[in-house]
Each structure stands twice: as C-alpha cells, then as structure tokens.
Amino acid sequence: MMPKKGPIISNLRKDQILKSLSEGRHIDGRDLTSQRPLEITPGIIEKAEGSASVKLGGTHVIAGVKVEVDTPFPDTPSEGILIVNAEVLPTASEYQEPGPPDEDSIELARVVDRGIRESKMVDFSKLVIEPAKQVYTVFVDISVLSMDGNLFDASSYAAVAALMTSSFNVYRMEGDVPVKTEDKMAMPLADLAVSLTFAKIGGSLVIDPTWEEEGIMDARLTAVYDSDGRLCAMQKGGSGGLKIDDVFQVVDAGKAKYLDIRKKIVEAVENAKSGN
Amino acid sequence: MMPKKGPIISNLRKDQILKSLSEGRHIDGRDLTSQRPLEITPGIIEKAEGSASVKLGGTHVIAGVKVEVDTPFPDTPSEGILIVNAEVLPTASEYQEPGPPDEDSIELARVVDRGIRESKMVDFSKLVIEPAKQVYTVFVDISVLSMDGNLFDASSYAAVAALMTSSFNVYRMEGDVPVKTEDKMAMPLADLAVSLTFAKIGGSLVIDPTWEEEGIMDARLTAVYDSDGRLCAMQKGGSGGLKIDDVFQVVDAGKAKYLDIRKKIVEAVENAKSGN
Amino acid sequence: MMPKKGPIISNLRKDQILKSLSEGRHIDGRDLTSQRPLEITPGIIEKAEGSASVKLGGTHVIAGVKVEVDTPFPDTPSEGILIVNAEVLPTASEYQEPGPPDEDSIELARVVDRGIRESKMVDFSKLVIEPAKQVYTVFVDISVLSMDGNLFDASSYAAVAALMTSSFNVYRMEGDVPVKTEDKMAMPLADLAVSLTFAKIGGSLVIDPTWEEEGIMDARLTAVYDSDGRLCAMQKGGSGGLKIDDVFQVVDAGKAKYLDIRKKIVEAVENAKSGN
C-alpha cells in the first residue's frame, strides 16, 4: 500500500554520489556500465533439489529449489507448475521488519518469476507425471540475507543458477497414486534468462545500482533477455519516470551486456557440476 | 470489538437535524416516512451470474452473484449453499480502512443473509446436482462503493435484485465428477425479502436514515418482510435502546410500507429482463 | 518475538516477597515446598469427550478433549494424532490482549503436549481405525480463565485429568468411509505425566510460584515425571539462568514430590468416575 522506509541519504552524501556519477563513476569506483563483483555459488544447500548463493557487492541472496508433486491447473493439464517466493529477511537491513512478505518482496518474487517463465527457460511440458492427474511443482524460494541494492538481478541469478543445477527424484504413477522412485532427473531447461537492472540517477543512467544509489534514484528499469538477446520481461520501478529515450538506451545497453552475465552464470554452473 | 470511528457531527448541525425532524422532515427535505430516491439497476456485471447496482440517496452498493459447485453440508445433503459476503470498500468514506471485513461489514453480510435465508426466498432444494454429493453454492458478494447511511436496506435490495436476475450453467454428474453443460437455469426463487430500516433520533422515528442521521441516532431497527407481510428477520443496531412501543410502531410502519419497495424491486427486475 | 508486559511489582512488595522467602515462606504463607490448594474437577463440560477444571490458588484453567477422525501422518500410519492448543484468555488478566495465541500460549501448549507425548501416557497405537487410512485425532484445548502464576502445572493437570476421564464414539470403516457407531471407548492410556514447576527467586528455590513471584524470579524450571519417577520432559523459562546445582536440586525435589500430586489427580479422576 505504502512505500517502505529506507535509509536516509544525507544531502552531503547525495552530492558526493551525484558528482561521482557525473564524472562517470559509481560512488564505489566502478564505471557506469560495470556491475559490482558477482560471486555465484550453486549447490550450497544439500537438502534442496537445487540451490545457489549469489553475492553482488554487499547484496547476498540464497535461492533454493524444492520439487513436489501435485495436480495440474485445470487449464494446463499437461504442464508442470512453477511457484516463486521471495522473502527479504530481517537480517538484510534495519528497515526490514519480520512478517509476511511485503509489497517489495512480492514484487521481487513476481519479477523473478516472469523472467523465468516468459523466457521459456523451464520446459513445463517435461514436468508431467500423468497429464491431468499429477505433475511436478517446482518451488523456487529466495532468501535475501543482506541488502545492498539491486535485489532483482541478484535474486534472478540465484534462481536461474539454482534451477540449472537442480535434479530431483522421478515419480511414477501406480494406479492413481504418484510413487517416488530412486531415479533422478535434471530440471528440464530450454533457455536461460539474464536480468539486467539500470537506474536513472540525476542525469545518469547506470547499471547495477547500490542501495545508496537506489535511495536517491528517479527510477529503475529491469530488462530480462533470453539466450538470443530478445527481451522477455521488463519492470520499471521507483516513484519517478523515465524519458522514452532513456528507456530505449537501457534496452540497447542491456543487449550489449547480457552475454557477459550469461557467461558468468554458465561458468559458475559448470564449475559446480564438474565439482560434483 | 470496538466501535469504529465515524464522522463527527457538530452540535450546530445536530441541532439543525433534530429541529428538522421535530418539524416532520428529514434534513434532506423528505417527510419522515419517505425513502430517499432509489435506483435499482440489475445486470451491470456481465461476468457475474447475476448482479445489481443500487443507489439509495448517496449510498451506492453493487451486489454480484457467482455460482460454483461443491459438496453439501453433511446435515443438509439435499440443499444448495448460500454464502453472503460484504465489504465496505475504502472508496466509501475516509473512515473506512482497507483490510479484512470489520465487524460492521460482517454484521451487514449476516443481516442480508438472514433476510434472504429466513424469507425462504431461495429454494435450496432445487440447487442440488446429486444429493449428498454435489450441490450449487451461491455466492452473493456485496461491494459498498459509497457510504451515505442505511447500508442494510441498500445491500439487501442489491442482493435480492441480483438473485432475481441470476441464471447459471447447469452441471450434470458424470460418475463422481460434476461436468458443466451449456444449459442455463434461472435461480430458483420462492419468495421475495424486503428490508426496511428505521432510526430513533431524538424523539422521532424515521425511515431510511442518512449517514449524518445515523451519527446522532439512538438506535436503528431493521425489519425484513416476506411477500405476505410476515416478519422474517430483524436486527436492532446502535448503542442506545428502543422503547417497546417504538419497536411496535416500527413493525407496523414497515408492514404499511413494504409493498411499495417490493414493487420497485419487481419493476426494476422486469425492466432488466425485458431489456435483454 | 518480544517478551510480554506483565504486572509491575513495586520495590516495596518485591522486598516483602524476598524477605518472606528468605524466612522459608511464600508470601502467601506456604512453606517453600508446598503447592497452593489444588482443586481438580473432571467432567464439567458435558459436550466434550473429556474435560477438567483445575484451580491452583488463583489460577483457573479448563481443558477439554474432542476426538475426530482423520488420515494419519504418512510417517506414522499406525498411530493416532494428538494436538494440544492453549489460549490464555483475555479474562485471565488485564495484560492479556485478545487475538491469536502469543508466544506464551504457544510455549504453554507445546510443553503440556511434550509432557503427555513423551511420558507415553496416551497409547497412540490404539487410536487407529484402519492403518494408513483413518485414525483418531485427539484435540486437547486449554482455556486459561484466570491467571495467578504456574500455568504450566495447572494446564498439565487439567489436560491429564481430562484425558483420563475421556471416552468417545468408536468409528468403523465401511469401505473407505469411517462411520460413527454408538459404541464408546475410553481413551487408551499407558502412563500418567506429572508436571512440577520450580522458580529461582533471589537465593531461594521454590515450588509452584505465584504470578507475583514469577514477576521477580530469575528463572523457572518445569520437570515432568512418569509413573516410575523418570524425567520425561523439561523446560527452563525466564530470562535468567540457573546454576547447575540448582537444576540438580530441582530434579531431586521433583522426584520427592511427584507421587503426592499423582495421587491427587488419580483421586479426582476416580471420584468423578464413581460420581457418574
């Protein structure tokens, strides 16, 4: 309903950030088109069917995948189910109260969900045990441990890497009852979604904003690209607007950048798999 | 638990209202036994199985009917189910906070429900697909868009008119499974409930109180009549009491009045039906 | 999350209590190893399958047992189910707000549950209608009407006495459906759990603390004994610590005392049964 309180940035600090940006640098020294250090570690939760820890600067996110069986939705009898949840934990900052997911956590979960769903990354047709009777339900749960801005990208990378390293027990129908077998199957994947978030701060358009930068930004734009560089999900955030030209600049900049990130995700996943 | 805050009526305004009433007029000019202008428009929500908009002076209420299938209650295996919900929307006044239904919304829903149920208006025995297995569940949802007093009558008229113009898809059992057919049936009706609300303000007993009048009334009494003029549901409201003689006067006044309202409802319904 | 506000004990009163304890007496005159008057009345709720009222000094608790049928948990297909709930009612004190169970009510329910469960008092293997299909679910609901300290023991005695006087309708499977018969069975019992609570206040270790004493205690320790004097559940409470020697002293003192209480429970139950 109501925007959440965040950190108050002093006018002095604000001026420092804006001056730095006007000189072509984030306040942490990066140039405007560089992400902060990105560390992707899949497989950290052994009890989950898939998992990944992502650190993006001071932001730290864990995604875990659990697979259950359930009846399919009536209108998609031959498709599995994906459910994405996110909780910005009260560990993440002093402004985060414990309780049911607030609007920020819900938006975060829904944007990550759309990136995965609309990129057609998960092949839902292969998550079926028996059509109209039993399908796999894939839960992707995101726990934000530490908050330092750009939760959308960090959470998206964590969810994507967790899915890419997921495998789970196959079920077989015995009469009307799904029975767990010892066979394992890997998560059926058909694409890879790469999220990129930009912020408009003062006159500058910058990638991967920190929490301080988000505190003084006009607006934010997240664009998600599939493996072919097509847009598959977008979300504008923040209480300000974006010039139409800014929006066009963002989608071009994202297209120029997404392959770099894609490579980092793929490498982290391959390292984790070969480490097994 | 606790009474809700409403508008504060200044002493000056209060005196004006009382003076007007003592002279035989509501503050809006009506005489004490006249309702405000009543506008009943059935059929405004095409996606609902039945619907009606009711404007009663400045009060505006929408009722919508949806029909689903479900298992019957164990103690009434051969009867359909009626569920009435009401939400006084935060659009209705500045005193209405968004959130789950408060005690006023719950009382409103339950009084409308009792009027419909106890008048035996809906013939539940005809809402059965297969006894003990599947019956129709009739949801009547009431959205109060605008608040200007006497929600009980406005909501009751809206619910009644929505039911009278409802029709829904017939289900047929195939084995144990209810299957929707293209056939339509009209809501099975056996009577018509007419709600009338009076308020005791100062020494006066008046019909159809406005919100201002409710703010200074001693007590309120709602009486619901069936087609034969028998009482079928009543509810006293407000933190004050009513003299026994006042109560008797109300039930007599209601009996003298209910046929007028009944006629307005029936006409609105017939107009809507012939308009189709 | 946060400790609940309770009564503020003045320094004068605190000194009085501590002085009395140092002289070997509770402030109400008991010696340190004596419980307050205990009144156990089983069978007060005729509509319940079992019930008991327990008054322990000014503390008054009602426990009621209801038995329903349900599917067993997948990992215990041949065992019935026990569910213990507690609500410290707002009648109990001015500090108790109405609402869903707070952490104190939840802890109370869970400690009573553990005493019953871990003593193996209820024979769950006899609460089975058909293994893996239908079992009895035993609800023990505890309503705390009046609060004067030591809710754990009062609630435990009430729950135990209610279970000991419970009997319920037998169900028989007809095909896949459990059907209620007119036959009655008594709750199958195999042991009897006796709870004893001590508090450390100033330098003294005392049994059955009053609410005032709990307000100034360092810590509390509840120990539950089976019929053979073995410990079967324990719970330390309060924000202070207990010396290891204090803990040892408590378990010894409890073992010396539990048979007295056991006898009172058994007598109350037998009186109630013979009264029938």
Next chain:
Amino acid sequence: MGNLIVDGKRTDGRGLLDLRPLKLEAGTIKNAAGSSYIEHGKNKIYVAVYGPKDSHRYGTSMEKAVIRCRYHMSPFSTDERKSPAPSRREIEISKVIRDALESSLILDEFPKTLLDIYVEVLQSDGGSRSASITAASVALADAGIPMKDLVEAVAVGKVDGTLVVDLSDKEDKEGEVDLPIAFLLNENMITLLQMDGKMTVEEFKEAVNMAKEAAMKIKEKQKEALGKKYFEKVDEK
C-alpha cells in the same frame, strides 16, 4: 412440525413460559475488575470486565469510556470442535452484546478510557448470546460501573406454531422462529433484538411481551447473585 410440544409440555418437560434452570454467580475471576459466571440450560459462561483504564489508543473518546467486547467460544464448547479463531458469528455477537449493554451504563465519567468485556463460552446451548448479556450485566455491576439498571436477555421463539419462552438448543434448531431480546426494564427499553424465521406482526408483539415477563424473573436471579456476593463478603469479616 409436530413433536416439540406435546400436551402443553416441551421436550424437556417445561411449560411454554418456563425458563430453563439458571444459576448466576458474581466475582468469579481473581484479576478482573468485575466478573460473573452463568449456567443457563447447558450454557456455561464466564464474563470478566477490565477497566475503565486510561488509553491513548486510536478510537477512545473525549466524552466517555469506549467499550470493547469479545464473545468467544472455547474449542470444546460445541458438539463439533470449534476452531479457536473468531468466526463471523462470534464477531457479530460481540457487536450486538456491546450494543445491548452500552445504554445501561453511565460512561461519561470516564473520558479517554477503555472498558473491556470478555465473554468466554465454555459450553454453548440455545440462547448463549442472551445468557452472555445477562451475565455480563452482573459483571459490570460487580465492577462498580455506574448503571441505570441491569440488563437481562432471553430468547423467545415459535415452536410447532406456538410461542414459547427461553428456547432450548433443540427448539432453536428445529423450531420456526428465534427471537433473542434484551431489556433495560426500568426504562421499558429493548437494547438487543434479533430475529430469524417467520411470524406475523401480531405474533411478534405477543412474543416481546412474553420475553419481558421472563426478563423480570431473570432480573431477580441477577440481584440474588450480586446480593450473595455482598452478603458473603460481609460474612467473611
């Protein structure tokens, strides 16, 4: 219709105008400002009153004490176990009980305070809201809240086409009309009135008059309970 009244007697042996057994006690809960216990038929109900206490909460008034009321049923109070969360029925009854009691009280001595009335139904039978009001009025008197008069409530109904006083559970469920009413007798006032079921306007008026007679009997029980508490206190000295 047909077997609830036989030879002028009801299923529990009562005549048409007879009340069920009614037991009332005042001063039953240690910490409360006022309290009571009622057994009426199989109803077993405790009431505790707390306050008036100062409050800065949203919702208090500069002009008088604001009353909060909770009517709640213990999970074991009904034939089928009841979920402990408040049902819509309990929320509505909490409201009408509050409305039934408020006009009996003189609250303008206590601006910016809250007065809490907590009703706990340990066992429910027909007429639990009426029994709650009767008991709550005693608890308010026990708490020393200034009042114009006690409030008493009873359900009248129509059973096998006949008007009867103080409906039992069976009569409530199988009968034609349930009409709970609360009275502030010395003002000839009705402070609660609800009705379910069909009756003519004439029947209704007769039913109200029958309820008033019953309320007078209940008032005697209220006075007794309060007197007994006072008497015993004197006795203890």
Next chain:
Amino acid sequence: MGNLIVDGKRTDGRGLLDLRPLKLEAGTIKNAAGSSYIEHGKNKIYVAVYGPKDSHRYGTSMEKAVIRCRYHMSPFSTDERKSPAPSRREIEISKVIRDALESSLILDEFPKTLLDIYVEVLQSDGGSRSASITAASVALADAGIPMKDLVEAVAVGKVDGTLVVDLSDKEDKEGEVDLPIAFLLNENMITLLQMDGKMTVEEFKEAVNMAKEAAMKIKEKQKEALGKKYFEKVDEK
C-alpha cells in the same frame, strides 16, 4: 498462432491501432475528495481519492505527501469468483500504480500527510491496470491535487507476430507479448512499464511509440470527463 488477426482485423473487429470503447466519468463517489469511473472494454472500475490528510503515522514524510494505493478486485469481477483477500498480483499492481502516478503529482506542498488512492475493479478485462491508472489520474485531478500532467496508460502487445494496441483479454491470454505502459506525455516520460513475453529490442521500440499515440487519444477522453464535470456543475447553478 494464427487466428487472432484475420485480414488486418482483430477478433473484436478492431484494426491494429484501434482502442476498445472507452468511457470516463469524474466525480462519481459522494464522500471522496476526488473520484472517477472508467469503462474500458469490459473493465468497469471506480477510483476514489481521499486526502491529503494529516497523519502522525509511521511512514509519513516531512517533505511531501505520502501516497498509499490499493488496487482491488471485487469477488464477482472475474470469470471464476475471486477471493476477497488481496492476492499477490493485486499487491504488486497496487505498487506499480502508485509508482506510475507519483511523478505526475506535486506533493511537497503537503508534508506529513497521506494521500489515499483506492481502485475498485468491479469487472476486469484485459488491461485493467492500465485502465486503473487512466481513471486514477482523473480522480486525482478531480481532487484538485496539483499535477504536472495527467497520466494515461495502455497495453500494447504482440499477437500472431504483429504489434497491436490495447489488448483485449483474449489477446492478452493467447498472444505473445503484453506490454502495459503509462505516460506523462508533456514530459515525454514513461511512468509504468512492464512486459511479459518475447520480442526483439526493435519491436519493443516500435511498440512504445504505438503506445504513445494511443495515450494521446486517451488523454482527450480524460480531459472530456473533467470538462464535463466542470461544465455540468456550472450548468447546475
């Protein structure tokens, strides 16, 4: 893919750039500071604005009015009955609507106040969030909240491989892309932008330009609605 566009016409007979019928009214709710009603396709939506009102609540600001927004669907607004409790979808849409409107408003005249925007969807169709924004901006103007410009929103999409304006429900569900956008036209600003489905960067840019054209048409409807209310008021005198 294949049967949503036939001979350049869409399933409801519209051309690729045509809007669905759109009706807008201002001043529809008695108690509100500002209000509106929109019918856009089968969407039927009321908006009420309350405030700015002083508040000491946690969350207000010393610098400006804080906006709260609720987007809510009535239970009968959808094909299947919707639970009245807010869904995650409704919570997200409430947030993006608030974000879409805030930059159009001049709020620093109202420190320590709350401005409430309540959107009630009585019947939902494709593009209900866009219609809500269009209507809410009219309600804010009706409330006299100072603003830089009105905000209007529309969903553009890709259907059978072709870009079309103002998606219907069927096109939204069976098409390839749904792209709702809100504009603050006199600043050439986008204040809401969401996208589902796959399109190239070039298609995206074309779609944004199409949306802008549509927004201009919608703005005319907004002005008409506000003008009509003003005109009628003068008329009444």
Next chain:
Amino acid sequence: MGNLIVDGKRTDGRGLLDLRPLKLEAGTIKNAAGSSYIEHGKNKIYVAVYGPKDSHRYGTSMEKAVIRCRYHMSPFSTDERKSPAPSRREIEISKVIRDALESSLILDEFPKTLLDIYVEVLQSDGGSRSASITAASVALADAGIPMKDLVEAVAVGKVDGTLVVDLSDKEDKEGEVDLPIAFLLNENMITLLQMDGKMTVEEFKEAVNMAKEAAMKIKEKQKEALGKKYFEKVDEK
C-alpha cells in the same frame, strides 16, 4: 533400539563424546551491527543483530534494552519444503533462544531501546536451536553488546540406551532422549534447558555434565571466530 551405536561408534563414525564438525565466522552481514555464520553438522545458519536502537514502541523498558528474537527456517532448509510462515515450533524456539541469551548480556546501559536478534536457518540438521544460540552469542559479541560471557549450546541425548553428545538428526529422531542445553560457563549457569524423552534423574545429571564439557570446546571455536575477525581487520590496515 540397537543399531545407532556399534562398537562404541555412532552412525557417522563419531565417538560418544565427539562433536560434529563445527565452523564459525563473525561479521558476515554488511548492514548488521553484528553478525555470524555457523555450520554445525549440516546446519547452516546466519545470525544478524541490529540495535540497540531507540524506540517508543509499546513494550520497551525504562530499565534496559528489550530483546526481540526471531528464529526462522528458509523454505528449502528441510527435507520437505517448509511453509515460510512461522510455525508454532519456530515461535517457541524464538522465545527460548531469547531467554537463553538475555542473562549473558548487560542491558541496563540501554534503556528504551530494542535489540533485535534474527536467526535464519538456511539448512537444518539435528541441534539447530543449539547451533543458533552458539552463533547468536558470537553475533552479539561482534555487535559490541556488553556481556558477562559467551553462551554456547549443545544437545546431549540418549541413543540405544547410551548417553551421547551433540545429537545428529538421525539420533534425534530415532533415539530416546533429546536434551538441548545452553551454558554461561564462567557463572556455571544453564540458560536453556529442554528435554524430550525418558531418562532417570541420575542419567540426567550425567548428561548435563557431558554437555558442559562439550560447551567448553565450542567456546574455543567462538573465541577463534571473533579473534579471526579482529585479526583480519588489523591485517587489512
């Protein structure tokens, strides 16, 4: 009973008194006043401490900081997915953890403040409440909260009739007794004690003494973690 201990070795190869592998880190969460991370067996738990911060909330004290504690399990932390809403078990554990830590802290320097302890269990194994306490005490020290001593916790239990230290998940579920205990060693104090299952008073006393020995080992790990953070900080200069 019978196959959890074979030839004096437990199912994971440990001796009766051996701890599972235990790794502790301090200073793991950027924004927190103090934080920690523990791996104990398969438990993986983060703790963040915020405050003491001034608060005017109901529930604060004029005499000391009031502690709030939340123990929470991520949905993927267990074999079956756990609902993210707090269970009754999590609510009880939050309370006993708070009670286990409070007496180690010197809080009277911070009247009218709140001190928040947030425990997030990313993966749970036997003894997660004990590991949480051990880690939370490190986070509190990292936050610079004045304390009498660190607190460490461990579960002792009875398995195949034998007392063992630091129960694994399997031993917890299949064994006879689970007895988690927390110590404030330099005061010879027990600050958490819970027990499930049957044992004699004599066995209980022996188990407490075994737990104390284990706590001393754990305390060394706590000191190492805090020392390492301090050392690395000096190193960075």
